[in-house]
């Protein structure tokens with residue numbers, strides 16, 4: 001089925017059910033009418049002519065990969081500059097871990113300081129293409145901020161649905177970008193359900209609900225950039241944090257697309273999923289050698305952005321991990337906090353707890369011998385530490401308090417508390 005796209009570029013083929021394979025035109029549908037399976041965007045790969053040179057003069061944002069993103073009308077693109085973040089070569093951290101080639105994909109420097117700007121730029125652009133009257137999401141954290149900022153750029157109203165018992169500081173960033181916060185008396189599930197109803201009742205595009213198939217495509221640009229930044233090669237190993245599992249699936253899909261288009265020659269990448277041990281339904285299933293992802297009823301972790309007890313893409317993430325020969329691993333809150341500090345002290349990157357999770361999992365896998373010193377490893381750090389400042393503040397060393405004279409300073413230097421080097 002080839003979809004006519006009213007005279008525009010026809011890179012998008014349509015939507016396809018991941019379960020039964022039924023195809024649909026690229027409309028606002030988001031679950032399969034036959035089997036309720038999730039829908040994925042498909043592309044007319046034969047009409048996409050890209051080689052490495054194609055990218056030389058393109059913008060340094062996710063939109064350099066326009067043909068592989070599900071927006072047909074370039075004039076609808078809402079671009080705050082998300083993506084093409086630095087692939088940071090970690091010499092000091094590599095030395096600590098005994099690795100030769102280690103990189104951090106540093107998504108702390110996106111416009112709203114997390115990787116969620118990638119799917120948000122795609123989703124808000126797609127919402128404009130669909131002529132939505134408003135956008136929104138049911139989220140408190142990174143997604144709310146990213147959606148609100150992109151909506152602000154085009155003056156589209158943005159509605160953020162949250163449970164009423166959430167503290168105000170969690171939605172500070174979204175509010176400042178002009179989002180209207182709707183606090184629902186109920187749980188997260190209640191807020192989500194109401195958002196889904198509102199999306200149908202008022203023709204609003206909720207980025208992670210009724211335009212989710214398009215939204216998730218933005219995240220695969222992480223894989224494209226990693227390949228391009230490594231000189232058009234996929235790395236040996238990528239470590240990705242998992243909440244719903246959608247990010248890991250998107251990155252895996254990105255590597256496969258680049259291989260399919262011959263932009264990289266081989267794909268031998270192992271993809272590893274990282275979770276906090278207070279909410280690790282996917283890594284638990286990995287370790288139990290099953291595909292049956294058992295929900296966690298009461299997630300308890302400092303990595304709030306990963307605290308999804310019943311991960312929608314858990315099964316598919318496990319599939320990608322196993323297919324690639326990767327690993328599922330989890331780490332404790334203390335390991336996460338230590339990793340945040342280690343990354344900051346050795347490389348100058350301040351990660352939110354989800355980023356601490358990937359670095360802590362890397363450390364654990366090196367210690368367990370699951371990652372060899374020769375592997376080229378990329379660790380995804382998906383958000384900025386300032387987002388979780390309160391959580392981290394309790395775990396940093398106290399300042400030295402001294403009198404305002406050299407004698408007092410000398411004293412702490414002599415004691416070896418601080419070094420005079």
Ligand SMILES: [Zn+2]
Nearest residue numbers: 017020032035
């Ligand atoms: Zn289906």
